[in-house]
Amino acid sequence: xxxxxxxxxxxxxxxxxxxxxxxxxxxxxxxxxxxxxxxxxxxxxxxxxxxxxxxxxxxxxxxxxxxxxxxxxxxxxxxxxxxxxxxxxxxxxxxxxxxxxxxxxxxxxxxxxxxxxxxxxxxxxxxx
Numbered sequence: 001x002x003x004x005x006x007x008x009x010x011x012x013x014x015x016x017x018x019x020x021x022x023x024x025x026x027x028x029x030x031x032x033x034x035x036x037x038x039x040x041x042x043x044x045x046x047x048x049x050x051x052x053x054x055x056x057x058x059x060x061x062x063x064x065x066x067x068x069x070x071x072x073x074x075x076x077x078x079x080x081x082x083x084x085x086x087x088x089x090x091x092x093x094x095x096x097x098x099x100x101x102x103x104x105x106x107x108x109x110x111x112x113x114x115x116x117x118x119x120x121x122x123x124x125x126x127x128x
Contacts, residue, residue: 001048001052006034006037007045009030009034009037010030010042011045011049011054011055013026013030014046014055014067015055017069019085020067020068020084020085020086021067022066023039023042023043023046023064023067024039024064026042027039046067049067050067055067055069055071056068056069056070056071058076058085058112058114060076060078060114063078063083066085068085068087070087072089074089075088075090075093075112075113075115076088076112077114077116077117078114078115078117079118079122080116080118081119081125082119082122084119085114086119093113096111096113097111
């Protein structure tokens with residue numbers, strides 16, 4: 001993949017942001033300082049970065065794709081109240097692929113799980 005200033009800028013935006021941003025959100029963040037940036041360029045570069053395993057595309061049915069700069073094995077949690085996606089690093093879940101392999105007689109090459117519910121911040125809002 002050839003170097004481009006725009007791709008580097010998009011990559012850095014994903015890597016440096018703990019939120020799992022949509023392409024539209026990334027575009028809006030970067031457009032302020034880069035008026036020549038197009039939404040198509042953002043989508044195209046995000047796709048290339050994900051295809052080259054430099055970032056992770058998080059697809060949740062019924063929601064826009066989001067992009068994650070954390071490549072370590074982990075799972076995701078979607079808050080049904082605020083819509084934010086959070087990383088989950090839960091040691092007990094790390095071996096889930098091998099459990100499925102043994103139980104179903106399959107070879108698991110990748111496991112992506114998303115849990116849905118209410119995040120701690122939104123739970124606090126409901127209590128108050």
